[in-house]
Amino acid sequence: MEKTFFITTPIYYVNASPHIGHAYTTIVADVLARFHRLSGDRTFFVTGTDEHGDKIMEAARLAATTPQEYADRISAQFRNLWPELAISNDYFIRTTDANHIETVRLILQKVYDDGDIYFGKYEGYYCVGCERFYMEKELENGLCPDHKAAPEYRKENNYFFRMSKYQEWLIAYINENPDFIRPERYKNEVLSFLRDPLEDLCISRPKSRLNWGITLPFDKEYVTYVWFDALINYVTALGYPDGDGFRTFWPHAEHLIAKDILKPHGIYWPTMLKAAGIEPYRHLNVHGYWVVDQSKMSKSLGNVIKPLDLKDKYGLDPFRYFLLREMVFGLDSSFSEESFVQRINSDLANDLGNLVSRTMTMAMKYCAGKVPEVHSPSEEDWPLVDAAGKAVSEVEDSFRELALHKALIAIWDFISVTNKYIVECEPWKLAQDAACKERLAKVVYNLLEALRVIAILIFPFMPGSAQKIADQLGITDAASQGFSSIRLWGGITPGRSLSRAEALFPRVTYEKEKEKQTVKEGESQPVKPFIEYADFEKVDLRVAKIIAAEAVPKSSKLLKLKIDMGGERTLVAGIAKDYKPEELVGKKIVIVANLKPTKLMGIESQGMLLAAETDDGLTLLSFEKDPKTGVMIK
Ligand code: MSP
Numbered sequence: 001m002e003k004t005f006f007i008t009t010p011i012y013y014v015n016a017s018p019h020i021g022h023a024y025t026t027i028v029a030d031v032l033a034r035f036h037r038l039s040g041d042r043t044f045f046v047t048g049t050d051e052h053g054d055k056i057m058e059a060a061r062l063a064a065t066t067p068q069e070y071a072d073r074i075s076a077q078f079r080n081l082w083p084e085l086a087i088s089n090d091y092f093i094r095t096t097d098a099n100h101i102e103t104v105r106l107i108l109q110k111v112y113d114d115g116d117i118y119f120g121k122y123e124g125y126y127c128v129g130c131e132r133f134y135m136e137k138e139l140e141n142g143l144c145p146d147h148k149a150a151p152e153y154r155k156e157n158n159y160f161f162r163m164s165k166y167q168e169w170l171i172a173y174i175n176e177n178p179d180f181i182r183p184e185r186y187k188n189e190v191l192s193f194l195r196d197p198l199e200d201l202c203i204s205r206p207k208s209r210l211n212w213g214i215t216l217p218f219d220k221e222y223v224t225y226v227w228f229d230a231l232i233n234y235v236t237a238l239g240y241p242d243g244d245g246f247r248t249f250w251p252h253a254e255h256l257i258a259k260d261i262l263k264p265h266g267i268y269w270p271t272m273l274k275a276a277g278i279e280p281y282r283h284l285n286v287h288g289y290w291v292v293d294q295s296k297m298s299k300s301l302g303n304v305i306k307p308l309d310l311k312d313k314y315g316l317d318p319f320r321y322f323l324l325r326e327m328v329f330g331l332d333s334s335f336s337e338e339s340f341v342q343r344i345n346s347d348l349a350n351d352l353g354n355l356v357s358r359t360m361t362m363a364m365k366y367c368a369g370k371v372p373e374v375h376s377p378s379e380e381d382w383p384l385v386d387a388a389g390k391a392v393s394e395v396e397d398s399f400r401e402l403a404l405h406k407a408l409i410a411i412w413d414f415i416s417v418t419n420k421y422i423v424e425c426e427p428w429k430l431a432q433d434a435a436c437k438e439r440l441a442k443v444v445y446n447l448l449e450a451l452r453v454i455a456i457l458i459f460p461f462m463p464g465s466a467q468k469i470a471d472q473l474g475i476t477d478a479a480s481q482g483f484s485s486i487r488l489w490g491g492i493t494p495g496r497s498l499s500r501a502e503a504l505f506p507r508v509t510y511e512k513e514k515e516k517q518t519v520k521e522g523e524s525q526p527v528k529p530f531i532e533y534a535d536f537e538k539v540d541l542r543v544a545k546i547i548a549a550e551a552v553p554k555s556s557k558l559l560k561l562k563i564d565m566g567g568e569r570t571l572v573a574g575i576a577k578d579y580k581p582e583e584l585v586g587k588k589i590v591i592v593a594n595l596k597p598t599k600l601m602g603i604e605s606q607g608m609l610l611a612a613e614t615d616d617g618l619t620l621l622s623f624e625k626d627p628k629t630g631v632m633i634k
Pocket of ligand 1: 009022024259289
């Protein structure tokens with residue numbers, strides 16, 4: 001029977017450009033969608049952008065443009081990125097789309113008519129970054145636990161969703177459907193949130209404060225809260241309430257998110273669905289976070305990893321492979337270009353690339369470039385045939401539990417068995433003995449069939465490389481072979497013409513030095529949008545003197561500096577590749593003194609120094625004359 005699969009990614013905020021975290025989730029969704037299509041399932045895959053709310057208003061204001069223009073620009077960056085990463089989404093949704101606005105209003109009205117939305121007073125601590133109110137006890141030293149920023153105290157009349165009414169139902173539902181939220185650690189996290197009484201959810205913002213949102217259908221002075229708008233995208237995309245798409249796909253909804261947005265998806269969304277009379281989604285699949293050098297990626301730390309940079313440097317399939325192989329689904333992973341390069345060389349260039357090129361060379365040489373006539377496998381071939389069967393079933397199991405790294409391990413086990421098969425069969429010796437002609441043909445046939453199995457198995461992960469292998473085997477459309485074609489050994493058609501191609505995965509070298517930004521003399525990088533003088537005045541730049549410097553353990557980039565600017569401070573700076581600690585002591589530098597402190601490798605950095613890129617690394621800003629330490633720079 002045909003099965004059905006519906007996969008979603010979060011819709012990404014348009015207040016920042018896409019980075020490796022967004023790419024990871026979307027690539028995982030793509031791999032799942034491709035696997036299900038390959039298995040013959042009816043599949044629908046949605047991604048998109050989340051465009052309303054305070055954050056976007058603020059980003060647009062800083063970029064001196066309108067929210068709509070800003071949203072159009074960044075949404076297009078996401079939309080244009082996905083084809084570059086071979087993302088095969090069936091639909092791209094924007095929360096500013098007319099059909100979405102209509103669906104949100106329809107659901108709001110329904111829940112309101114049913115009495116689950118009421119008007120009330122609200123007072124509380126509001127974090128703009130999170131777009132939500134916090135209870136005092138949730139704050140850490142009075143700061144938002146996520147953004148480490150002081151929330152605003154706000155008093156407002158607002159509309160509330162009676163979320164508390166559904167608390168008991170949700171607890172029971174999660175207990176009855178133990179894999180509703182998975183992996184288990186995240187189910188437990190949601191259940192632990194639910195141990196405390198659930199408060200009703202404030203779902204409106206007065207237009208006097210925020211008008212970049214969807215107007216409530218029952219009060220035109222208010223817009224809806226960004227989460228009540230965003231989550232509904234998942235049903236808009238299917239044409240709720242009438243579309244066939246909704247009826248077909250909703251019962252199979254698989255949401256994919258990272259742990260940062262567990263609460264809205266694990267609590268708000270199921271209770272919203274319940275109140276709207278829609279059955280719950282099937283699974284919430286939650287993965288961990290990519291971090292860099294143990295720190296969260298952020299613009300201010302300058303450690304944001306951009307997917308296109310890596311794709312351009314190393315190729316798309318190696319990039320996809322690395323992300324999927326490296327992260328254990330559910331746990332955090334640290335990104336390192338060095339381990340990326342190691343994996344390309346060992347798993348891709350050595351194990352898979354060599355297997356393909358050795359097999360094709362032998363097939364061209366010993367079998368005149370054609371798939372040999374079939375012979376059923378001999379006893380000594382069974383281990384290879386069994387290993388293929390094992391890989392196929394392990395890959396299927398791993399997909400079921402979303403353990404994509406395990407699927408890749410299973411495929412690579414089979415690749416290594418196939419490489420061993422070559423060593424054991426010694427085809428080059430068989431080729432020297434006319435009596436072994438038939439055995440040689442059989443060995444080459446088995447190797448070509450192994451490549452076909454591998455091409456289909458890796459197709460969801462690396463569609464381009466899978467097709468390149470298939471091309472060499474004379475298969476014009478790898479995906480059309482289907483997953484079921486590899487359940488039985490012997491699917492490759494005898495007599496088919498083969499062709500040999502260039503190395504699939506050339507070896508790469510890791511350049512320790514960060515790639516130089518080669519800005520030629522007189523050539524300038526684009527200037528950022530204008531800011532007001534008042535914005536500039538907010539930045540406190542000072543002269544500071546370095547009084548001590550030391551390496552940060554386990555980091556190749558960071559140095560810990562003690563500076564004096566009329567008071568001592570600690571700074572963590574990414575200049576270890578450019579300066580030795582002893583060269584720095586005594587130097588006077590420029591620092592941003594009022595940058596919010598942040599932790600790098602566990603050390604709090606209380607400011608940031610200024611430096612410029614040169615052809616051989618960074619150079620610190622210095623002075624022609626000797627200013628006093630602590631002097632303000634204007
Ligand atoms: N707009 C909301 C989601 C609404 S869904 C109805 C939002 N947007 S976001 O742009 O902040 O994207 C968050 C998601 O991006 C994460 O859940 C995850 O899928 C991905 N990631 C962002 N940073 C990430 C890492 N550092 N690591 C892994 N994934 C991350 O929240």
